[in-house]
Amino acid sequence: xxxxxxxxxxxxxxxxxxxxxxxxxxxxxxxxxxxxxxxxxxxxxxxxxxxxxxxxxxxxxxxxxxxxxxxxxxxxxxxxxxxxxxxxxxxxxxxxxxxxxxxxxxxxxxxxxxxxxxxxxxxxxxxxxxxxxxxxxxxxxxxxxxxxxxxxxxxxxxxxxxxxxxxxxxxxxxxxxxxxxxxxxxxxxxxxxxxxxxxxxxxxxxxxxxxxxxxxxxxxxxxxxxxxxxxxxxxxxxxxxxxxxxxxxxxxxxxxxxxxxxxxxxxxxxxxxxxxxxxxxxxxxxxxxxxxxxxxxxxxxxxxxxxxxxxxxxxxxxxxxxxxxxxxxxxxxxxxxxxxxxxxxxxxxxxxxxxxxxxxxxxxxxxxxxxxxxxxxxxxxxxxxxxxxxxxxxxxxxxxxxxxxxxxxxxxxxxxxxxxxxxxxxxxxxxxxxxxxxxxxxxxxxxxxxxxxxxxxxxxxxxxxxxxxxxxxxxxxxxxxxxxxxxxxxxxxxxxxxxxxxxxxxxxxxxxxxxxxxxxxxxxxxxxxxxxxxxxxxxxxx
Amino acid sequence: xxxxxxxxxxxxxxxxxxxxxxxxxxxxxxxxxxxxxxxxxxxxxxxxxxxxxxxxxxxxxxxxxxxxxxxxxxxxxxxxxxxxxxxxxxxxxxxxxxxxxxxxxxxxxxxxxxxxxxxxxxxxxxxxxxxxxxxxxxxxxxxxxxxxxxxxxxxxxxxxxxxxxxx
Numbered sequence: 001x002x003x004x005x006x007x008x009x010x011x012x013x014x015x016x017x018x019x020x021x022x023x024x025x026x027x028x029x030x031x032x033x034x035x036x037x038x039x040x041x042x043x044x045x046x047x048x049x050x051x052x053x054x055x056x057x058x059x060x061x062x063x064x065x066x067x068x069x070x071x072x073x074x075x076x077x078x079x080x081x082x083x084x085x086x087x088x089x090x091x092x093x094x095x096x097x098x099x100x101x102x103x104x105x106x107x108x109x110x111x112x113x114x115x116x117x118x119x120x121x122x123x124x125x126x127x128x129x130x131x132x133x134x135x136x137x138x139x140x141x142x143x144x145x146x147x148x149x150x151x152x153x154x155x156x157x158x159x160x161x162x163x164x165x166x167x168x169x170x171x172x173x174x175x176x177x178x179x180x181x182x183x184x185x186x187x188x189x190x191x192x193x194x195x196x197x198x199x200x201x202x203x204x205x206x207x208x209x210x211x212x213x214x215x216x217x218x219x220x221x222x223x224x225x226x227x228x229x230x231x232x233x234x235x236x237x238x239x240x241x242x243x244x245x246x247x248x249x250x251x252x253x254x255x256x257x258x259x260x261x262x263x264x265x266x267x268x269x270x271x272x273x274x275x276x277x278x279x280x281x282x283x284x285x286x287x288x289x290x291x292x293x294x295x296x297x298x299x300x301x302x303x304x305x306x307x308x309x310x311x312x313x314x315x316x317x318x319x320x321x322x323x324x325x326x327x328x329x330x331x332x333x334x335x336x337x338x339x340x341x342x343x344x345x346x347x348x349x350x351x352x353x354x355x356x357x358x359x360x361x362x363x364x365x366x367x368x369x370x371x372x373x374x375x376x377x378x379x380x381x382x383x384x385x386x387x388x389x390x391x392x393x394x395x396x397x398x399x400x401x402x403x404x405x406x407x408x409x410x411x412x413x414x415x416x417x418x419x420x421x422x423x424x425x426x427x428x429x430x431x432x433x434x435x436x437x438x439x440x441x442x443x444x445x446x447x448x449x450x451x452x453x454x455x456x457x458x459x460x461x462x463x464x465x466x467x468x469x470x471x472x473x474x475x476x477x478x479x480x481x482x483x484x485x486x487x488x489x490x491x492x493x494x495x496x497x498x499x500x501x502x503x504x505x506x507x508x509x510x511x512x513x514x515x516x517x518x519x520x521x522x523x524x525x526x527x528x529x530x531x532x533x534x535x536x537x538x539x540x541x542x
Numbered sequence: 543x544x545x546x547x548x549x550x551x552x553x554x555x556x557x558x559x560x561x562x563x564x565x566x567x568x569x570x571x572x573x574x575x576x577x578x579x580x581x582x583x584x585x586x587x588x589x590x591x592x593x594x595x596x597x598x599x600x601x602x603x604x605x606x607x608x609x610x611x612x613x614x615x616x617x618x619x620x621x622x623x624x625x626x627x628x629x630x631x632x633x634x635x636x637x638x639x640x641x642x643x644x645x646x647x648x649x650x651x652x653x654x655x656x657x658x659x660x661x662x663x664x665x666x667x668x669x670x671x672x673x674x675x676x677x678x679x680x681x682x683x684x685x686x687x688x689x690x691x692x693x694x695x696x697x698x699x700x701x702x703x704x705x706x707x708x709x
Contacts, residue, residue: 032674035687068676069690204633206673241579241616242672280579283615283670299572300606301613358675360634366676401633432675434633448636458613 004269005147008138008260015139023056024098025077028086029127030061031213032206032245033068033367036088037061040072043091051095063214065127066118068367070108075127084108113383114365119346121354122330123370126214131249134256137217143262145336146224150270158229159185162332164340166352171197171288171325172400172429173505174351174418180322183312184230187320192232195316195323196223197293198239198246201285202401203452205432207356208326210368212239212246215330216253220263220276222329225336227274230322234275236297238287241280250278285402285456289504290315290323292458303458304504325430327356347373351417361398361434364389371416378412381435392437396520400429402449402456403509405516406442425516427509442521443528446513447475453510464507467498471514478528485529492518556584564599571602574610578617587621615670623658623665625704626684632671634678639693643681644668646697664704 019025026044030037041059048054065073070084074094083094083106090106097103120126129136137143149158163178184192196219200208211219223235239247254276257263265273279297286292287302294316296302315321331353335343343353351373357380360366364386371380377397381387388394396406405426407414414420418428436445454468474491477483495511495518502508518525563580567573577600581592588611597607611617629635629643647653647666658665674680677689681696683703688696 032672032687033676035677035689068674071676071690200673201670203631203636203671204675205671206675209673242670280576281614282575282579282617284613285670296575297572299574299576299610301610360675360678361637366634366678368676398633432633434637434675436637440637445633445637448633 005144005151008143008147008268011135011260012138012141015133015135019058019139022058023053024058024079026057026059026094027062027065027075027077027127028059029063029065029071029073030131031064031068031210032243033064033210034071034073037072039088040074040086040091043088044095047091047095050092053095053098057095057098060130061132062127062129063125063131064210064368066123066368067108067114067365069365070367073108073127076102080110082108082110112365112386114367114369114386117375117379117384118370119354119372120370121334121343121346122211122218122327122356123214123368124334125218126210126368129215131214131216132252134217134253134260137215141337142217142333143221145333146221146228146262147268149225149336150228150267150272155185155229155231158225158336161340162229162335165335165343166340166347166350167328167331167335167343168351168418169325170327170331170355170430172202172403172427174428177324177328180312180324181226181229183310184232184320184322187313189320191234191319192230193316193319193321194223194227194230194232194235195293195297195311195321196235196237196326196329197288197290197323198237198326199281199287199293200240200243200326200430201281201288201456202403202430202432204358204360204398204401204434205430206358207368207431209240209243209246210358211326211330211356212243212250216246216250217257218330218333219250219326220253220257222324222332223276224262224267224274225332226322226324226329228272230320232322233273234277236277236279236316238279238281238293238297241282247278247280254278284458285452286458286504286506289506292504293323294321301458303460304506306503327431348415348417350419355416355428355431357431357433359385359433359435362388362390362392362437362440363435373417374415376413376415377407380416380433381412385435388435388437392439394435395438395440396436396442398426398434398436398445398513399432400427400509400512401432402452403427403505403512404429405512406436406445406520407516408520425519426512442517442524443475443478446517447472447479449513450475450510453506457506457510461501461503461507463498463501464503464510467494467502467507468510470494471498471511475514478525481528481530483525483529488525488529559584560596561599564596569600571600574600574602574607575614578607578611582617587618589619618667620658623662625664626682627664627666627700628669628672628682629655629666630670630672630674630678630680630682631668632673632675632678632680634675635671635680638679640679640681642693643679643696643700646693647700650697 044059074083167177168174284302292302292304311321450472459465597604655668680689
């Protein structure tokens with residue numbers, strides 16, 4: 001079946017009219033972060049069958065609404081009333097309050113800074129559409145950008161637009177997306193691939209999971225545009241097996257898109273064809289590294305290889321391959337739709353647009369947020385995050401997971417950007433932001449990260465395989481207060497050695513948590529040096 | 543090395559799905575990980591016979607099949623007990639103290655991560671971040687996610703979960 005833009009508009013209009021036919025919508029979050037949602041939906045349906053207004057009310061399952069700390073969350077439209085911590089037993093009360101005074105005891109004020117201080121682009125449709133309905137996505141203007149691109153734009157125009165927007169890789173490294181696309185587009189060879197990296201291995205990060213669970217079609221649309229721009233007819237999505245719900249929704253979205261000729265051959269009557277296949281990851285953090293990821297898609301161990309050649313020239317099965325992260329690709333439809341200038345107008349000079357963060361740890365409003373680049377860490381933690389619970393005080397915010405660092409209170413006024421975070425000894429990373437209070441020991445958290453890097457080291461290069469193990473042993477001594485003076489010197493020199501000589505990003509960035517805490521929280525290491533002290537140095541101290 | 547299906551009862555439907563996955567990939571070697579996923583999904587774990595069969599079918603050296611299987615955390619080579627407890631070890635969960643849940647399980651059931659009790663009643667593993675960080679500390683009991691509780695509440699829930707189902 002060939003589908004044209006007009007027919008897509010028709011489908012979208014039909015769905016819009018259908019939705020407008022209801023007086024109220026009850027939207028229930030069905031993401032991983034809101035458990036018991038099936039029971040809640042069933043309870044609402046039951047309550048509606050007993051209610052007079054029942055036929056005029058539609059219960060819809062939607063994706064993540066962001067404020068996971070208040071979950072399970074329910075949203076009533078068109079009134080924009082949020083309810084928090086909803087239990088199945090609350091359904092009847094909420095239904096009988098429809099069109100009347102809201103249920104005060106469950107009310108979640110919609111004027112919280114958590115909602116008003118965000119700027120949503122990637123998350124715009126989160127919690128507003130049914131992730132398992134193509135029609136819902138179409139009714140919200142979905143696939144418009146992709147179909148326009150494929151039927152009316154030249155690939156070079158698309159790349160120019162992405163380039164002009166200033167979009168940079170959201171997986172953490174921040175490589176300019178337009179430049180990557182144009183390298184693949186220019187690479188020699190007829191067969192090219194697009195690979196979407198959805199192997200979100202960074203502990204404490206769940207932006208990609210939420211995108212896959214909430215708006216899977218937005219990712220497919222981004223992949224369509226990318227594949228058209230670089231000239232690929234085959235794409236892979238490499239997704240974590242640990243995300244079963246995300247995988248299920250993604251598979252469904254691919255089937256729906258195929259049926260509507262938004263994937264497959266001669267898409268929407270054009271000469272462009274694309275197939276998208278899913279490859280399941282199997283729990284190896286190193287597969288976030290692009291050459292390791294390629295090895296894994298090819299069915300082998302996820303072991304990186306030296307670059308160059310870069311995947312843009314020699315990637316999957318030796319062919320030019322574009323590898324982009326989920327959030328990067330999910331940004332693309334918005335850029336095409338609203339224009340490169342709109343995107344470039346957001347953020348800082350070198351970090352454009354918005355960034356999605358998973359805000360967790362000891363923070364009141366734990367959840368998923370999207371803010372313009374350039375917002376300060378303080379605004380994120382204190383305003384959007386609502387500060388630290390239980391009378392505790394802020395100690396540090398950890399970004400970039402095992403590859404990042406801990407940023408202390410004195411740097412909270414730093415605007416978030418790729419450059420600023422790396423100047424502080426951390427990295428933007430994929431977007432995990434873990435807030436820690438004064439009860440968290442920095443030595444403990446760093447030992448935790450080093451154990452992670454040590455276990456996840458693929459073992460191919462010596463500095464990473466042996467270095468992470470040695471650093472872990474040293475950190476354990478600090479943790480158990482058996483360290484001696486020299487251990488600190490050894491630890492520091494090992495950090496530099498592993499950083500400078502490891503083959504891939506895993507090893508190169510594994511020392512970051514140590515170095516950043518040695519920089520900001522050195523006394524915590526020093527107070528744990530209780531072992532025998534070198535007699536010469538003892539004299540020095542006296 | 544058995545070249546045929548290890549389970550000779552050809553009626554075992556579980557083999558059909560595994561064979562189907564290999565067929566869909568034309569038995570190309572790159573289908574290895576996909577096939578291992580299908581096999582683990584079907585049988586709960588990967589035994590040497592299964593690995594040998596997959597190696598033959600995809601024409602991949604058994605050493606490589608074993609290498610790939612043991613490289614990835616997700617694949618396990620020993621059978622699981624009746625109940626399966628997963629403890630999340632993501633950063634947010636670590637900060638909220640999930641290591642204390644593992645320590646509690648060790649004391650109560652004598653289980654190290656990755657082990658099964660002698661009566662085959664419970665298997666416990668520590669898993670990488672499941673992505674429900676806002677609900678930390680997170681555990682998964684037979685596929686059901688439990689979060690946003692204190693450590694004491696969580697361990698109580700584990701006891702309840704195992705007790706409810708006691709014979």
